[in-house]
Amino acid sequence: VVDATGISPEEWTLWRAFLRSHARVSREIDLQLQRDAGLAQGEYATISAILESPRRRLRIGEIAEALGWEKSRVSHLIGRMEQRSLVAREACADDARAVEIVVTPEGRRKQLAAVRAHAAEVRRVFLDHVSPDEREVMTRVLRRVIDELGSTGQR
Amino acid sequence: VVDATGISPEEWTLWRAFLRSHARVSREIDLQLQRDAGLAQGEYATISAILESPRRRLRIGEIAEALGWEKSRVSHLIGRMEQRSLVAREACADDARAVEIVVTPEGRRKQLAAVRAHAAEVRRVFLDHVSPDEREVMTRVLRRVIDELGSTGQR
DNA sequence: GAAGATTGAACACTCAATCTTT
DNA sequence: AAAGATTGAGTGTTCAATCTTC
Numbered sequence: 001v002v003d004a005t006g007i008s009p010e011e012w013t014l015w016r017a018f019l020r021s022h023a024r025v026s027r028e029i030d031l032q033l034q035r036d037a038g039l040a041q042g043e044y045a046t047i048s049a050i051l052e053s054p055r056r057r058l059r060i061g062e063i064a065e066a067l068g069w070e071k072s073r074v075s076h077l078i079g080r081m082e083q084r085s086l087v088a089r090e091a092c093a094d095d096a097r098a099v100e101i102v103v104t105p106e107g108r109r110k111q112l113a114a115v116r117a118h119a120a121e122v123r124r125v126f127l128d129h130v131s132p133d134e135r136e137v138m139t140r141v142l143r144r145v146i147d148e149l150g151s152t153g154q155r
Numbered sequence: 156v157v158d159a160t161g162i163s164p165e166e167w168t169l170w171r172a173f174l175r176s177h178a179r180v181s182r183e184i185d186l187q188l189q190r191d192a193g194l195a196q197g198e199y200a201t202i203s204a205i206l207e208s209p210r211r212r213l214r215i216g217e218i219a220e221a222l223g224w225e226k227s228r229v230s231h232l233i234g235r236m237e238q239r240s241l242v243a244r245e246a247c248a249d250d251a252r253a254v255e256i257v258v259t260p261e262g263r264r265k266q267l268a269a270v271r272a273h274a275a276e277v278r279r280v281f282l283d284h285v286s287p288d289e290r291e292v293m294t295r296v297l298r299r300v301i302d303e304l305g306s307t308g309q310r
Numbered sequence: 311g312a313a314g315a316t317t318g319a320a321c322a323c324t325c326a327a328t329c330t331t332t
Numbered sequence: 333a334a335a336g337a338t339t340g341a342g343t344g345t346t347c348a349a350t351c352t353t354c
Contacts, residue, residue, distance in 0.1 A: 005273075007282065019177075019200070027225075061336065071338090077322080095335090097332070119161060129296060149183065251354085
């Protein structure tokens, strides 16, 4: 059964559930991070991405790629985070155009303060509702979605 | 295998894929809607939700619930959409506190202009990568996530 | 007092243009 | 010219306070 758009009701249901679940879950995570560490979700994600990178430093474009965001968004965010002394910009040795972002002790401290409660919250609002089998299916599908879109649309 | 947070690497991978896929997919949808109809994703979703409701009219809180957003966000959005003559506010007969939002002919026209291309885009960036079996699993999981969070967190 | 909704200020994101280095 | 990044203006979102009706 499909309508004039070629999409079945069951498919629309999935699409809506995807959008709505993200909005609701993202909201809960934001509240928890703000409460426990005074960090926005994007700030936490940025710090974590940098700390988990091999050299503990990432360029603007690499952060954008990791998070699926636009470069200008990351650039503004880093600016605000730098004002708050959560990260610092450092010149890149290889390429004078590039900038490497590192996490300051203050940024690391805040991330540490949040990580336990954050993990618990991610579990509570999302992971607790996914069985191991379901997890495998979902990871496979979402990775496929990400990979098909590639790295286009940067700004 | 788990770390100090009690969350396994496989679970983190799913969580990250969820956030990243949403960011990327949402971005593509936004671009298409802006290009084909001059509508933002939230505007399109709002109009569609209203048109699909039984009486073709929805209150602010109902829109917020349907989309998983905060009421104040919807209120501001409706204000901007009203300026652009996409929707109109009408007094609610049952309850003088409430407002019912209806779609104007102009709003309906714009939504119609976008719906085919939008459906094709949703298919291209998301649904095409989900088999029927996978669709059932994902819908079940995401609905569980939504239902567990309930309607809390409205503002 | 609670529910439905709105408001304004502060904060965040997008878009297009720009700058520098490759 | 392309890649990496930044900027400023315009637009959108959040937070807390407020208003009216139930």
